[in-house]
Amino acid sequence: MRGIKQFAKPTSLEYALKMLHMHQGDALILAGGTHLALQKQTKYSFLIDIKELGFNYIKEEGDNIKIGATTRPVDIINSDLLKEFAGGILVEAASKIGSVLTRNLVTVGGNVYSMFPWSNLPSALLVLDASVELRSIDESRIVKLQELLQGNPRKFVEKNELITSIIIPKSSKNLKTSYKVFSLTENDYDIAILAVGLSMESSICKGARIALGAAISPCDLLPEVEKILENQELSSGLIEKVANKAIENISLIKDFRTTDQHRIDVVKILIKRALEEIRV
């Protein structure tokens, strides 16, 4: 990448934040690098590699599960804690990222911050009601992931701030989940991503969280669709109704690979498949 004049690999958070503070507006954060490495030129002159800050962890902390910002998809896939958590939706989402090679590089923080339409983790994290921890030299704040995504992470995260972890409430543990993606070929970017989490009492859905990604951007929850499911028996009739509602006011992003109608059909089918999977 042309333009970079200095490279730093701090080993403590304090030092990294100090550096970021000193060079704010002129520093790029390097985590997995799978996006940055593709850029041929940059206006930034300082590159701060944050992979040695000790943020590669998945742990329980009080009422939450905390995932460090530089945790990789491969770590999520191999995590016994996450395999059991909410039907393993995060493991499923992580296993859809890129290829087996890029899953050894990508980081959770980068996946959330870069927020490409096809990023796989944000939709699953939305369903789990995740929050994001941000640190700067003089402040620490925790914001809802949805707020971060809607505010565009590149603007929402201040120039001297670092995403340090993703926080998932343990109350999401018993959600019945399903995670579906559709792409034209196995290694193409996804055209639609759908994450569903239902809290079920026998066949009655007490609450629902449904997140759609790739077809819309940023990925987001569908509250009007979720409402239809609340306190209802998950019947095939209801599933049809939910799928129709989901595509009612959908504002698709531009995508030259396929037609709008095709993507609408795909979203509808993914919702049906996801809900049917939970019903069975």
Added chain:
Amino acid sequence: MEVVLNINGKDLALQIEPGDILINTLRNNGYFGPKRACDTGDCGACTILLDGMPVNSCLIFTASAVGKKIETVESLGTVTNPHPLQKKFVEEGAVQCGYCIPGMLMSAKALLDKNNNPTEDEVKAALSGHLCRCTGYVKQIKAVISAAEELRGDK
């Protein structure tokens, strides 16, 4: 900036630019095993092992690899003394143009280092980050399973 990279077990002091990408550094310094093809992390031809994990060297900043163990296909075997994986790839006819093979061998090595008795599905999963436009994948899968047998001493 001056860095020391550990490539195939040897420490190498190199002068690099802070924005350099590992595949370029490797190839500029005589390690022609990792191949540049897509340059976007899609094809796997540039695969190396970083601390034993297969990764795309076209997506890694050289300076990030300092302090890590870098392994390229040059570390596997020689023409006169090939690694069982290299031998079996040749015997099974898994190599045609050969461009994707150095990367594929590294992913296969990472798999066999962890698991010397992989199932066909495990081999498929391990090689799934590699595109081959000549042979298809059947012979390469067979070659990895056959190399595993040799490494275990079954054959």
